[in-house]
Amino acid sequence: MALTWGQVKTWSSNSLSTYAGTVGSRRDTVVKQADALQARMSSFQGEGATAEALRCKMKTAHEALTTLADDLAEVQDAVNAAAGNVSDVESAVKKALSVASINGFTISDDGSVSCHIPYGTDGTGAIDAVIQNVKLLVLEAMALADYTDTSFHASLGSAGTDKSTSSASGAKTRMWSKEEQEKFRNMAPEERAKFWSEQSYEQKQYLADRYPELIGNADGVEAWARDRANRINLREQKLKTEKLIQHLEAAQHHPSSANLPGSYFDSNGYYDPATNAKLARAKTDLAAYKQIEATLAGHISLEQYQHGKQGDPVSLLTLQDDGRRVKAAVAQGDVDHAKHVATFVPGIGTTVDGSLEMYFRETGNLRHAAAAQGNMPLKDVATVAWLGYDAPGEANVSNAGDIASPKLAQEGSDRLAGFLTGMHASRQFGAGDAHMTLVGHSYGSTTSGMAATKVKPGVIDDLALCGSPGMGTDDAHNYHVDQNHLWVSGVPQGDSVQGMGASGIGPVGHLGKNPMDADSGFTHLSDDATGSSKYNPNAPVSLPINWNFDNHSVYLDEGTETLQDFARVVAGVKR
Numbered sequence: 001m002a003l004t005w006g007q008v009k010t011w012s013s014n015s016l017s018t019y020a021g022t023v024g025s026r027r028d029t030v031v032k033q034a035d036a037l038q039a040r041m042s043s044f045q046g047e048g049a050t051a052e053a054l055r056c057k058m059k060t061a062h063e064a065l066t067t068l069a070d071d072l073a074e075v076q077d078a079v080n081a082a083a084g085n086v087s088d089v090e091s092a093v094k095k096a097l098s099v100a101s102i103n104g105f106t107i108s109d110d111g112s113v114s115c116h117i118p119y120g121t122d123g124t125g126a127i128d129a130v131i132q133n134v135k136l137l138v139l140e141a142m143a144l145a146d147y148t149d150t151s152f153h154a155s156l157g158s159a160g161t162d163k164s165t166s167s168a169s170g171a172k173t174r175m176w177s178k179e180e181q182e183k184f185r186n187m188a189p190e191e192r193a194k195f196w197s198e199q200s201y202e203q204k205q206y207l208a209d210r211y212p213e214l215i216g217n218a219d220g221v222e223a224w225a226r227d228r229a230n231r232i233n234l235r236e237q238k239l240k241t242e243k244l245i246q247h248l249e250a251a252q253h254h255p256s257s258a259n260l261p262g263s264y265f266d267s268n269g270y271y272d273p274a275t276n277a278k279l280a281r282a283k284t285d286l287a288a289y290k291q292i293e294a295t296l297a298g299h300i301s302l303e304q305y306q307h308g309k310q311g312d313p314v315s316l317l318t319l320q321d322d323g324r325r326v327k328a329a330v331a332q333g334d335v336d337h338a339k340h341v342a343t344f345v346p347g348i349g350t351t352v353d354g355s356l357e358m359y360f361r362e363t364g365n366l367r368h369a370a371a372a373q374g375n376m377p378l379k380d381v382a383t384v385a386w387l388g389y390d391a392p393g394e395a396n397v398s399n400a401g402d403i404a405s406p407k408l409a410q411e412g413s414d415r416l417a418g419f420l421t422g423m424h425a426s427r428q429f430g431a432g433d434a435h436m437t438l439v440g441h442s443y444g445s446t447t448s449g450m451a452a453t454k455v456k457p458g459v460i461d462d463l464a465l466c467g468s469p470g471m472g473t474d475d476a477h478n479y480h481v482d483q484n485h486l487w488v489s490g491v492p493q494g495d496s497v498q499g500m501g502a503s504g505i506g507p508v509g510h511l512g513k514n515p516m517d518a519d520s521g522f523t524h525l526s527d528d529a530t531g532s533s534k535y536n537p538n539a540p541v542s543l544p545i546n547w548n549f550d551n552h553s554v555y556l557d558e559g560t561e562t563l564q565d566f567a568r569v570v571a572g573v574k575r
Contacts, residue, residue: 005138006109008145009093016083020076027072034065071160073173077210078155080175085148092141100134111138132274139251139275143244151239173206181214189422192220197429212236216319219422222430223335224303227315231301234319238289241282248279287353288326292316295330295360305334317384318419324390326352330360332367333382335423337431340374342366342570343384343423344556345416347442347467348497350391359385362556366439366570369563374571381570388415392443406450406501406511409443409472413450420451424459437462437570441555442497446472446511452479461485464569465522466555466562470501470511476521487569488515488522489562491529494539494551525566525574531559 041058044051100107105115113134176184187195196204196218204222208215208229215221216229252275296314305313318329335341344363346355363383371378389412420438427434438460440448445465449472452463457480464487465471473479476486490498501511515522529535532554539550555562568574 003142003145003149004109005107005111005142008089008142009097011086011089011093011145013083013087013090016079016086020079020083023072023076023079027069027076030065030069030072034062034069037062037065067160074159075156077175078152078159081155081210082148082152085144085151089141089145089148092137092144096134096137096141099130099137103130103134105131105134107134107138111142113138132272135251136274136278139247140244140278143247144240146247147240147243150243151236172200172202174203175210176207181211184218185214187220189220189418190425192218193422193425193429196221196225196426208232216316219418220425221422222426223315223317223331223423224301224306226317227302227331230316230319231296234289234292234316237319237321238286238293241286241289245279245282245286248275248282251275252279284351284353285321285326288328288351288356291353291356292319292328292330295356302331302334302336306336312378318386318388320388327388327390328352328356329384329386329388329419330356331382331384332360332364334379335382335384336426337379338382338434339376339380340370340435340437340570340572341382341384341423342370342437342439343386343416343420344439345386345389345412345441345444345448346391347440347444347447348392350387350444352387356385356387359387365556365558365563366567369567370570373564373567374573376571383570386416386419388412388419389447391447406446406472409446409450409511412447413454413472416447416451417454420459421455424455433458435461435572437464439464439466439566439570440468441465442467442552443469443511445515446470446501449473449479449512449515452481455480457481461572462487462569462574464488464525464566465515466490466566467495467497467552468515469497469499470513471515471520471522472512474513476513483521484523486515486522487525487566487574488520489525489527489555489565490516490542491527491535491551491554491562492542494536494548495542496544496546496548497552498542498544500544525569526561526564528561529554529557531561532557533559535560 037058041055041062044055044058046054097107100113103115105113107113113131115131184192184195199207204225205228208225209232212229212232214229216226216233218226296316299314300309300311302313302315305311312332313334315331315335316328317331317335318327320327342363344359344366346359349355350359363385367381367383368378370381370383374380390408391412392408420436424433424436436459438448438452440446440463445468448463448465449470451472452460453473460481462485463479463481466489468488468490476483479486498516499514502514502517513520516524529551530537534551534554534557536550540546540548542551554560556566557563565574
């Protein structure tokens with residue numbers, strides 16, 4: 001039976017939180033009983049067949065109590081998670097009711113919005129716009145409620161079964177208060193890495209399962225735990241987005257939608273601008289989640305690999321939906337233990353749904369080439385495709401403002417610096433320091449260059465840029481990187497991005513000095529990408545004024561010398 005607005009607006013997270021506390025108390029009682037029985041078993045001195053039979057019965061009872069404690073812990077987790085989601089629903093409902101009330105509207109129990117002023121009679125269309133907004137707020141709240149109901153039902157159904165995501169023992173774990181969660185969220189990566197290292201393995205598993213969005217995007221947390229959390233986060237975000245799309249599309253086909261001013265009808269139903277925009281974003285987000293799923297499919301997780309499962313691990317190290325689009329970082333290899341770790345940052349036109357497959361392939365090329373160039377096993381190298389920021393859109397007039405401005409690079413560099421710092425800090429409490437290379441391409445080279453000015457010395461061992469519009473600074477000495485470990489490559493033909501942001505030609509603003517300049521401080525790598533099947537030898541010379549990008553994205557293609565030179569840098573053998 002479908003949920004109604006009348007039902008949802010009565011939801012209370014407080015009652016769920018209270019019930020979770022009750023379940024937790026029952027769990028604590030069971031744990032104490034299990035501990036007491038364990039103590040009795042340890043002190044029991046009887047001998048003979050009867051004594052042995054008693055020991056067997058006590059062991060069976062202890063196992064049953066332990067299992068019950070774990071099951072209760074999972075139920076408590078499910079209820080607490082539902083309480084958090086219901087709290088979000090309450091906020092969404094409150095927002096819709098508040099906007100409606102302020103403007104003199106009412107929302108009926110079926111979710112319909114009514115107003116004493118007829119559509120369009122205010123003369124400005126302002127009333128109409130608010131009605132559209134309230135209807136959209138109701139739809140969003142109902143979609144969130146639908147997701148909450150579905151997710152809670154699934155969690156309760158899997159608790160105490162083999163389908164449960166949690167493998168941590170309830171007796172060895174504990175949940176965090178809201179204050180503890182907030183404290184953890186506000187930690188610097190170095191502080192967080194130290195704190196994380198002090199947790200038991202069971203607690204780390206539990207935290208990843210219980211707070212996936214928090215742990216999955218926490219710089220300083222080990223890669224296996226971020227991957228574990230983000231796989232859960234991916235599933236939940238995909239479900240939430242699917243529910244939103246269902247509700248938005250259903251609204252489009254509802255007869256009442258035809259009465260919305262400014263709406264229009266096509267083969268898909270009735271549209272209003274606000275709903276159309278929300279639906280378009282949701283569909284793009286869903287495409288991104290499906291692409292991430294496809295990328296992870298067929299590969300073992302990093303945690304499975306670290307526990308001895310055969311295969312080549314792939315891990316999801318970042319998953320965020322803030323800003324303009326879904327952001328993600330996908331690694332190949334064991335980031336926690338590999339001797340060499342390279343992070344690749346792409347640029348203009350990058351989206352998870354449209355670009356992840358290509359950059360996953362290219363970072364795979366880089367990883368295999370680095371292992372070969374360094375004459376080392378593949379397990380010693382890990383690569384990360386970092387699509388963790390809002391890159392500018394494709395190179396056209398509509399995106400000229402973003403491409404011209406360093407704003408997105410500055411924002412992205414803050415995220416990137418935190419990611420790199422966290423990975424480095426985590427290694428200090430684990431396998432030890434790794435040789436870390438940052439590779440930036442296109443606008444991603446500007447983002448990478450800015451990040452290199454924000455990290456502490458020792459985090460980035462080598463900085464390599466290619467197809468760069470600007471190096472993110474005017475002076476290489478601003479980088480916290482050894483000046484002998486700055487590298488650049490730029491194909492001679494068909495890459496007009498090179499130096500575009502340094503010269504300020506046309507609509508492009510200043511993105512830093514051109515790293516291809518002789519006085520940039522960068523050591524020149526090979527510019528030979530002719531081995532790429534996509535290389536156009538007839539493209540014009542690589543100058544900003546030529547406005548040709550045929551060879552802009554071939555640097556890490558198989559068969560190129562540029563790939564091999566970058567691989568030497570990643571392997572630490574380029575001198």
